[in-house]
Amino acid sequence: MRAAVTTKPGVLEVASVDAPAGPGPNEVLLRPELVGVCGSDLHLFHGHLPVTPRRGDSLYPVIQGHEVCAVVEELGSGTASSGLAVGDRVAVWPLSSCGACYPCGVGRGSVCDAFELIGVHTNGGLAEQLVVAADHVFGIGDLAATLGAFVEPMAVAVHAIQRGRVEAGEPVVVLGGGPIGQASLLAAKAKGARVCLSEPVAARRERALALGADEVADPADGDLLDRARTFGGRGVAVVVDTTGAPAGLRSAIEMVASAGRVVVVGISGDEASIPLGPFTDKEFDVLGSSCHDRRDVEAAIEVVRAAGAVLEAQLGPEYPLDRAADAFELAGAHPESAMKVFVRVTG
Numbered sequence: 001m002r003a004a005v006t007t008k009p010g011v012l013e014v015a016s017v018d019a020p021a022g023p024g025p026n027e028v029l030l031r032p033e034l035v036g037v038c039g040s041d042l043h044l045f046h047g048h049l050p051v052t053p054r055r056g057d058s059l060y061p062v063i064q065g066h067e068v069c070a071v072v073e074e075l076g077s078g079t080a081s082s083g084l085a086v087g088d089r090v091a092v093w094p095l096s097s098c099g100a101c102y103p104c105g106v107g108r109g110s111v112c113d114a115f116e117l118i119g120v121h122t123n124g125g126l127a128e129q130l131v132v133a134a135d136h137v138f139g140i141g142d143l144a145a146t147l148g149a150f151v152e153p154m155a156v157a158v159h160a161i162q163r164g165r166v167e168a169g170e171p172v173v174v175l176g177g178g179p180i181g182q183a184s185l186l187a188a189k190a191k192g193a194r195v196c197l198s199e200p201v202a203a204r205r206e207r208a209l210a211l212g213a214d215e216v217a218d219p220a221d222g223d224l225l226d227r228a229r230t231f232g233g234r235g236v237a238v239v240v241d242t243t244g245a246p247a248g249l250r251s252a253i254e255m256v257a258s259a260g261r262v263v264v265v266g267i268s269g270d271e272a273s274i275p276l277g278p279f280t281d282k283e284f285d286v287l288g289s290s291c292h293d294r295r296d297v298e299a300a301i302e303v304v305r306a307a308g309a310v311l312e313a314q315l316g317p318e319y320p321l322d323r324a325a326d327a328f329e330l331a332g333a334h335p336e337s338a339m340k341v342f343v344r345v346t347g
């Protein structure tokens with residue numbers, strides 16, 4: 001089968017590789033159609049992803065791609081009760097957890113000590129065939145492939161909004177208008193929240209308005225704190241920081257209401273210097289958020305479905321598998337130009 005293989009950091013080769021053995025018990029064989037390129041893909045591609053290999057002593061070579069929309073090609077034994085049928089279009093939940101560690105024991109498998117991601121620890125969707133556990137595959141009916149491939153990033157946002165315990169009517173400020181920021185906006189709106197999105201790039205503020213933001217703000221204006229407080233009314237209940245930048249966390253702590261919640265979902269290797277006074281003055285919660293669990297994926301499918309054509313209009317462009325390297329290049333060099341770049345693997 002054809003696949004885009006990251007052979008070592010910085011090198012992506014489209015080549016013929018051995019197809020996976022057919023589906024084993026409780027597995028399904030998928031034909032990936034469309035795969036989204038994620039910021040974490042670029043980190044892995046460049047050798048900067050802070051994860052340890054689970055199999056062998058290197059993450060490479062690996063077939064990347066964890067934002068996968070696919071079609072079911074073959075069902076393994078024991079999958080009759082999965083509700084899946086050959087030909088179904090599906091989204092893939094790429095995370096597996098061990099079930100034995102402390103976070104797994106308290107129902108928080110998204111931060112399992114031994115978690116594995118398809119497309120990071122094991123081969124992913126940038127290939128004509130992919131075998132996945134049947135319970136990690138979710139039928140999406142007639143949803144467009146672009147929307148199907150956006151289920152995984154939407155699940156990241158749904159998880160962040162769930163971590164923040166966002167409720168209907170609450171004012172939420174989202175910092176950052178990249179894909180997870182825009183997805184967080186949609187996930188918070190789906191909960192009935194009011195949302196203001198802060199983002200320095202004008203095109204991304206326009207995108208947020210198109211996706212239903214109640215307000216947008218430019219943090220470069222200098223009055224972001226005033227804007228957020230005015231938007232918040234009695235107080236900004238929740239701030240979702242998707243920036244991964246120390247300045248983002250600092251303004252989140254500044255603008256959040258006393259007794260509010262700050263959710264940190266931007267992946268970052270930076271260190272932040274922040275004032276400690278507000279922690280006791282304001283008694284807010286700071287909540288980290290990582291990946292997603294099964295319920296987040298189920299909820300994300302509904303958020304994506306409800307957003308429908310409005311979201312679809314913001315997604316793309318697509319590159320064929322042969323040009324996967326160009327897709328990575330565009331996503332890395334001009335992240336503001338496209339909310340989500342896809343690789344069209346088949347179909």
Ligand SMILES: [Zn+2]
Nearest residue numbers: 038039040067
């Ligand atoms: Zn991702």
Ligand SMILES: [Zn+2]
Nearest residue numbers: 098101104112
């Ligand atoms: Zn675990």
